[in-house]
Amino acid sequence: MKVGLAAEEDVPEGGMRCVDLRGRRYALFREKGTVYCLDNTCTHLGGPLCEGTLREFVVQCPWHGSRFDIRSGQVVGPPARSAVRMYPTTVEGGKVWVDLP
Numbered sequence: 001m002k003v004g005l006a007a008e009e010d011v012p013e014g015g016m017r018c019v020d021l022r023g024r025r026y027a028l029f030r031e032k033g034t035v036y037c038l039d040n041t042c043t044h045l046g047g048p049l050c051e052g053t054l055r056e057f058v059v060q061c062p063w064h065g066s067r068f069d070i071r072s073g074q075v076v077g078p079p080a081r082s083a084v085r086m087y088p089t090t091v092e093g094g095k096v097w098v099d100l101p
Ligand code: FES
Pocket: 042, 043, 044, 045, 046, 047, 061, 062, 063, 064, 065, 066, 078, 079, 080
């Protein structure tokens, strides 16, 4: 199901935004003009990825430094071992649309 999670201008280039929907929190990122969406919860011990730091398509968890590729959710740096869920995302009509299960 496609859901409008944010206005396009609410996700700054090189930045991120936390979005709550139906009791769940998502992390939106924009790098090089493209918007990406991950589950907000780090797979290590649950740190909030939308409060981390973003550099070159990699978000670093603010709690213990795990790093995830925002394009896939794959782990690129420990201590996390499991990928975080990634959701297909498009920008249309000034809104960020995320394909949620
Ligand atoms: S909770 Fe994210 S690295 Fe530990």
